[in-house]
Amino acid sequence: MRLLLVEDSARLRELVGETIRGAGWRLDAVGGVADAQAALASTHYDLVLLDLGLPDGDGLDLVRGLRRSRSSTPVLVLTARGAVDERIAGLDAGADDYLTKPFNNGELLARARALLRRAPVSADPVLEAGALRFDPATQEARCGEEVIALAPRERATLEILLRNAGRVTPKRGLEETLSEYDEEISPNAIEVLMSRLRRRLAPYPTRTAIETVRGVGYLLRETEG
Template sequence: MKILIVEDQSRLGQFLKQGLKECAYTATWVRTCAEASDALCETKYDAIILDLGLPDGDGLDLLRTWRNSGFNEPVLILSARDGVEDRVKGLNLGADDYLPKPFSLEELVARVRSLVRRQASVKQIVLEHNGIRLDLVSHTVKVDGHDVDLTSREYALLEVFMQNHGRILPRTLISEKIWSSHYDVDTNLLDVYMSRLRSKLETLHGKPLFKTVRGVGYQLM
């Protein structure tokens, strides 16, 4: 399980990272809003521990931006702001839990474990983003209400992006999820399928949906 820790205090950040590691979690520790957003765009996390007083911004504003962008990772706010008003505001902005400082590591780990377990039990059957609706049961796709006819490979490709919208996905990662052959990873086959997918979806949507990140991969905006 991968946990993102957003905490600017060095001693506390190291303490959290080590404590989670001892509980068999893989923890990534960052200190700023910018680093946190970069980390979240690069990979998916099972839960996020978020401090509010960060050197380059407020954690609540960061949380609001994440939720408005469609990131739905469970978030546990860890903050010295322990007033009822602060807790209510954090929960209303999309936090899943709120733990005031000081705290016990045992309670924090228990709450993180609960968030991860709760998230794992929620099975999405429909993915929606930016006018695209992908049904995982019927294997159908709609764009702005219009049916889109996709091949099985195109559907699998779109599903990868829908599960990771907003993230920049490297070419090798996408290819390895779609094709089992390492040979295919080294060809321009991905570009061919991306061109087909773009043509089918963006023609109906009327504007670009995918961004090409030169030298890296693609991003569903």
């Protein structure tokens, strides 16, 4: 799952970011309408967390633009505008839910989960190679019946490798996919991440191997034993 947070307060972006990433979701965070429009134009998001009072426009205009373009991406409004008529205006503009500041982080996550459950269900199949299985819907990795504990970025990396199982995944493509909006991940960080993922999988008989294809990228392939 990849979420977009549109919030002009750097401190709140940081705090909400910690909560969202701690739940295992990827998050891009921007501070205004223009940056949000650019992010939405270039990336698919499963949920938008949206402040309304932004420095370069009103968040409701962003919601209206999404709905005019027939986007069904759920929008959870996070705002200090708590009056009943303001909440009604937000919902009528096309927002899916409304949470007034200050809010409890647990409630934020619960509302986000509810909206993600309501979103159109993807026909994404469970990804498999050898004895290794990954369910994109639950973000759960298993070897046989055993659950493999992975950090959020490790899960995202494994999903990409499994989608390309038997084919080389270019390193540059990994960098772009794993980067958060406006915050690039370095080639060295990819190498460290891959090394960590191999260590996580090593105790399990997955019958797979992650190989480095020098100068190109990485290959997840099935092994004999």
